[in-house]
Amino acid sequence: MKSNKSLTRQSHFLGTKIRNLRKRNHLTLDDLSSRCVKLAPENAPSVSYLSMIERGKRIPSEEMLEVIAQVFQKNVQWFLDDAPAPDELTPEKGSRGGISGMALEPSFLFSQDILQIAIPEMLSQTGTTGRQFAHLLIRAYQEHHQNHFPDLERAAEEVGQKRMPLYVEDLQEIAEQKGLSIRWFSDLKNQKNLSEDEQSQSMKSMVTSYLQPPSTVYLNKKLKKNLARLKYELAVHIAHCVLHNNDGEKSIMVAGDRAQYDVQKKRPNNSIPSTQLESQDILHAWRDFECSFFAAALLCPKVAFRQLLDRHGYEINIGKVIDVSSSVVMRRMTAVSAYPHWHYFDAYSPGKLKAVYRGNGIPLPWGNMRIVNDPCQHWSVFRMLVANQEGTAAQLSILNDGDIPKIYCCESIKVQDLTDASHVLCAGIELSPAITAQGYDALALVNELKKLCIENGGEAVIPAHIKKVLIAVARILNINWIERGIEEKARLICSRGAVCPRKPGCYSIPKM
Structure with a gap:
């Protein structure tokens, strides 16, 4: 085994190489320390010690360096040679990734006034509904920000106090603290007066919960058989209360095809979708997105969930550990991963x-x-x-x-x-x-x-x-x-x- 003095003589670029590799792989100091703990807790560096290694203030022991090397799938000697980090390992600055767009030139054709005239015409000719276009705008915004919305994360963490897992009883208690009262309904009551055709249509979609202003949340009794979905729906209604003060259109949750339901009557909707882009379409789409993101962040707080993913190698079945759905697990992966x-x-x-x-x-x-x-x-x-x-x-x-x-x-x-x-x-x-x-x-x-x-x-x-x-x-x-x-x-x-x-x-x- 080499002495620490031997490592010191060969460590000219050690800290720089570790830092560049860490940043190139989008890892924080905490992430790297956690990875090392997972591999060998007895030889893993702390966050503060890693910081000192990267700044050249400390030299890791050979055992510690072996753990770091294993994280990055490198040979220990790679960190100790006299060659500086190659250019391809130097982190790029300002690279956001994500969706590339088109240049909106000439600017006079893409002015706000012209777009306000052209977009409704485009929707009418393509058959795109106003709500569909609104959701497309939200998705583009989400992709532009690479699913990072720290204000929503903070709001959810403040409400849930970063606890994980949250149980149904915890969410009911939070809902009551926010002034919401909870009632249950049977889906059959909503269907008994429907025609055979409407009943057939309603089998493809189902109202699972809705808010009756000012503050009563109605939950479908079928949710009692699916606790993961029940938790998510409670979290969404809590989000609507916290973020939007229960304001606006009735907050309704639907399993299946939401477009088939009239959100005011809570029954199948056979009307032709409007291709008009109403301002409320944008507001409702944005509300739905914010409440959905908040709900997932409440159930899976960023730091705790990221650590859970890291411990289990990003396996989808970790949802069973904290009783959340595969959908929430997979969507949160995209938001919390380094x-x-x-x-x-x-x-x-x-x-x-x-x-x-x-x-x-x-x-x-x-x-x-x-x-x-x-x-x-x-x-x-x-x-x-x-x-x-x-x-x-x-x-x-x-x-x-x-x-x-x-x-x-x-x-x-x-x-x-x-x-x-x-x-x-x-x-x-x-x-x-x-x-x-x-x-x-x-x-x-x-x-x-x-x-x-x-x-x-x-x-x-x-x-x-x-x-x-x-x-x-x-x-x-x-x-x-x-x-x-x-x-x-x-x-x-x-x-x-x-x-x-x-x-x-x-x-x-x-x-x-």
């Missing part, structure tokens, strides 16, 4: 995305406003929709973003809502930035894998030398399902079947 390049889909058959987040800019497999007739059949979310499969499934995929191939990995799970309708939840990340962060040529690696997939009909076993790189990245990110995806064949996917990269192409209109 790695920013996430996406999330909630998909119903036949090809309708109910919820979308794509902070990594991934193209959509199909729309969330209309059904497309040529969805790529090889997206994991699509395959899970048409397959009778239990549990989760991981998939490694290669997808062109413009002319540049990128590599993604996702975990999908099929679940049922309260109407017994199946839908698929999918959370995934883009791996290309993580590969680059470790000093590898991500584009060359992905091109090599893409070529292998094309030569083998669209999917291929991952070669050992590429697998080695990907496993190292998976362990640095500490996401277990990436390693499971690596063990499967890599698949080519596309944004639409009409631009299929496979040779021969596999475009067809699937029967669902």
Whole structure:
């Protein structure tokens, strides 16, 4: 074993290399310390000691350095040579990632006055409803901020005092403290006066809870059989009270297709959706988003939930530990993870995305406003929709973003809502930035894998030398399902079947 004096003589760039690796992998000092504790608690550095190491004020013991090296999948000697950190490991500044946009030039055509005239006309011609467009605006705002809303996080933490887990009784107590009273209703009472056609329609959607002004929350008795959903709905109504003072349109929660319900009458709505963009559409969409984000933050406070994810390698089933739904777990992953390049889909058959987040800019497999007739059949979310499969499934995929191939990995799970309708939840990340962060040529690696997939009909076993790189990245990110995806064949996917990269192409209109 080397003495600490020996380490000192070889530690010229040690602190800088650790700091650059940490920042390149979007880890805080606390994150890195936690990772080390998970691997070897007896040799793990504290946050303050890590800070001193990075600033050259302290030299770690050999055992401590071995733990740090294991986190970053590096050889200990890499930290001790005389070479400074290579340029590719120097953190980029000001890189936000996310969705790229278009330049709004010439500015006189994109003035507020002209857009106010053009947008309603565009909605009318495309058949997009005002509420759909409002939700698209909210999603764009969410993606621009990469799902970081610290004011909502703070508001939720103040109410829940960062406790995790919160039980139904805790949420009921919080609701009562905020002046809300809780009543229960039976869904059958809402259906007894409906026609047969309306009853058939209402089977596809269900009012699960609603606020009766000024402060009475009505909960569907069916929620008693699904405590995770019950907790979420209570949290949403608490959010509406805290953030919006129970103001505005009745806050109504619906399982299934919300568009089928008249929110005032709490019954199926057969009217034609309006393509007019009303100001209330924006306000209601924003309220729904804020309350949903607050509810998830209340149930899964950022620091505690991030530590739980880290301990369990981002497994989706940790929802059972704190009794929250897979949907909440996967959405919160995108908000609390140190790695920013996430996406999330909630998909119903036949090809309708109910919820979308794509902070990594991934193209959509199909729309969330209309059904497309040529969805790529090889997206994991699509395959899970048409397959009778239990549990989760991981998939490694290669997808062109413009002319540049990128590599993604996702975990999908099929679940049922309260109407017994199946839908698929999918959370995934883009791996290309993580590969680059470790000093590898991500584009060359992905091109090599893409070529292998094309030569083998669209999917291929991952070669050992590429697998080695990907496993190292998976362990640095500490996401277990990436390693499971690596063990499967890599698949080519596309944004639409009409631009299929496979040779021969596999475009067809699937029967669902």
